[in-house]
Amino acid sequence: MSPLCGPHSGPYDWGMELEFVRWLHERLPALSEGQIGVGDDAAVVALGGSQLVATADLLIDGVHFDTSQHAIERIGRKSLGVNLSDLAAMAARPVGCLVSLALPRGGVGGVTTQQLAMRLVEGMAPLAKEFGCPIIGGDTNVHSGPLVINVTAFGEPTERGVVRRDGARPGDVLLVTGDLGGSLSAKQFDFTPRVHEALTLHAAAPLRALMDLSDGLSLDLTRLCEASGVAALVDADAIPISNAAKMTGEAALDHALSDGEDFELLIAAAPDDAKRLLAEMPVACGLTRIGETMAGSGVSLRYADGTATPLDAKGYQHQ
Numbered sequence: 001m002s003p004l005c006g007p008h009s010g011p012y013d014w015g016m017e018l019e020f021v022r023w024l025h026e027r028l029p030a031l032s033e034g035q036i037g038v039g040d041d042a043a044v045v046a047l048g049g050s051q052l053v054a055t056a057d058l059l060i061d062g063v064h065f066d067t068s069q070h071a072i073e074r075i076g077r078k079s080l081g082v083n084l085s086d087l088a089a090m091a092a093r094p095v096g097c098l099v100s101l102a103l104p105r106g107g108v109g110g111v112t113t114q115q116l117a118m119r120l121v122e123g124m125a126p127l128a129k130e131f132g133c134p135i136i137g138g139d140t141n142v143h144s145g146p147l148v149i150n151v152t153a154f155g156e157p158t159e160r161g162v163v164r165r166d167g168a169r170p171g172d173v174l175l176v177t178g179d180l181g182g183s184l185s186a187k188q189f190d191f192t193p194r195v196h197e198a199l200t201l202h203a204a205a206p207l208r209a210l211m212d213l214s215d216g217l218s219l220d221l222t223r224l225c226e227a228s229g230v231a232a233l234v235d236a237d238a239i240p241i242s243n244a245a246k247m248t249g250e251a252a253l254d255h256a257l258s259d260g261e262d263f264e265l266l267i268a269a270a271p272d273d274a275k276r277l278l279a280e281m282p283v284a285c286g287l288t289r290i291g292e293t294m295a296g297s298g299v300s301l302r303y304a305d306g307t308a309t310p311l312d313a314k315g316y317q318h319q
């Protein structure tokens with residue numbers, strides 16, 4: 001099934017970014033069997049017998065980080081980390097990455113352009129080593145605008161193959177790793193890309209659908225459901241809320257649903273497989289059952305008293 005439905009389908013205001021991605025999907029020629037194009041966390045290219053998984057993310061000063069507040073090394077780490085998270089979202093093993101920099105002429109905050117470039121790479125290096133994703137090239141430019149970083153990462157599927165976001169079926173169990181919300185305080189930089197977790201879980205049981213939570217559970221789950229052609233019911237009390245989100249008091253659940261940049265995994269698995277994963281718990285970061293999928297469309301939130309309301313797809317969108 002296509003990971004995207006037609007333009008304007010569904011009851012949501014998808015915004016410019018998603019409308020464009022839908023348009024791209026329609027506009028670009030269809031790919032042959034075994035390849036994945038626009039619409040999933042990463043693309044898949046067929047290479048005579050094997051497959052290459054490829055993903056790119058662009059990070060901009062003032063949008064994804066703030067050079068007046070955040071250490072340059074942390075910004076570098078995040079730039080690679082978000083790409084590793086997208087490889088994890090396909091259950092792919094990282095193999096290497098390209099790093100392209102548009103550096104502000106004159107540097108930032110007393111840091112020269114060259115220092116800036118070097119410190120970004122120093123921030124990426126430990127993560128590249130830890131995840132077996134060496135920097136294999138890139139490009140360096142200087143311009144009169146803000147710092148812009150692009151990382152393009154490559155991966156390979158495991159024996160079980162990649163996991164798309166459109167494979168959920170009615171009756172699947174929805175799981176998330178770790179906890180959600182409050183990422184702006186620290187987790188947006190310090191998160192662990194769930195590469196090992198994705199590979200471990202997919203090896204333990206075939207996952208039906210998988211994506212990373214970058215824009216907020218309510219929005220990303222809505223995307224997974226729309227791509228898969230299913231509806232979902234999520235238990236409000238089951239959502240694992242981070243301590244950072246809990247600090248906000250009454251708004252904690254809203255933060256967990258819509259802050260974004262959690263970089264956790266959202267998984268759909270067949271009920272028996274989900275049961276086994278939850279019992280065996282092969283990942284240290286935690287795995288929580290948050291709800292289930294069903295025939296139909298839309299996402300609902302069920303409260304402890306049994307009432308359910310439609311879940312607003314609120315999250316981060318580039319407008």
Ligand SMILES: Nc1ncnc2c1ncn2[C@@H]1O[C@H](COP(=O)(O)OP(=O)(O)OP(=O)(O)O)[C@@H](O)[C@H]1O
Nearest residue numbers: 021024037038039040041042043057086212214215
């Ligand atoms: N300018 C573009 N040209 C071609 N494809 C694009 C472009 N922008 C986005 N895409 C594709 O659209 C899809 C959605 O992109 P997006 O960056 O939102 O990915 P995501 O995985 O949903 O989010 P994130 O990168 O935050 O994890 C991806 O398949 C991506 O490759």
Ligand SMILES: Cc1ncc(C[n+]2csc(CCOP(=O)(O)O)c2C)c(N)n1
Nearest residue numbers: 062063064065066214215259260261316
């Ligand atoms: C300075 C600053 N302002 C706002 C945010 C929050 N934020 C930025 S991008 C994003 C979602 C993912 O983006 P993308 O879809 O591009 O992957 C979120 C939640 C931040 N981290 N820093």
Ligand SMILES: [Mg+2]
Nearest residue numbers: 041086089212
């Ligand atoms: Mg993603």
